[in-house]
């Protein structure tokens with residue numbers, strides 16, 4: 239065996255070990271990705287349950303504002319306020335969105351992550367959205 243072919247053999251072994259040791263880390267990354275997706279997936283279910291009957295696909299109409307362009311998408315706090323406290327008269331004199339304090343904080347958090355990602359391209363996964371929703375629920379109005 240020449241020195242060169244020995245070196246080559248060592249390189250192959252080192253590479254194989256390195257590749258094997260990378261595998262668990264890669265699968266951990268994939269599972270994080272998966273749970274992020276399922277958070278959004280749950281938000282989508284809650285959107286169908288609580289919001290879709292008025293807001294449809296979010297494009298908006300003469301009564302319901304477009305969710306795709308509202309500046310409130312840029313703020314999880316503003317979104318939590320609209321859902322928990324409702325909103326009236328901003329879009330048109332008669333328009334009213336009912337307050338929905340009966341929705342649990344956990345579900346509102348998933349909704350906010352879903353709205354941010356779907357309509358605004360924001361990633362709120364890294365924020366403690368649950369805490370933000372809790373603060374908005376207890377704030378004095």
Ligand code: HEC
Nearest residue numbers: 288289292301303308320325326327328329330333334335
């Ligand atoms: C009964 C109908 C109805 C339901 C159900 C409803 N909305 Fe609304 N929503 C409205 C109306 C009407 C407005 C506009 C209110 C206004 O003009 O002040 C609005 C406003 C909003 C706004 C603020 C838009 C802006 O630019 O100010 C957001 C965000 C929003 N809704 C999200 C939701 C989410 C999320 C849900 C489900 C949890 C939901 N809505 C459920 C009717 C509804």
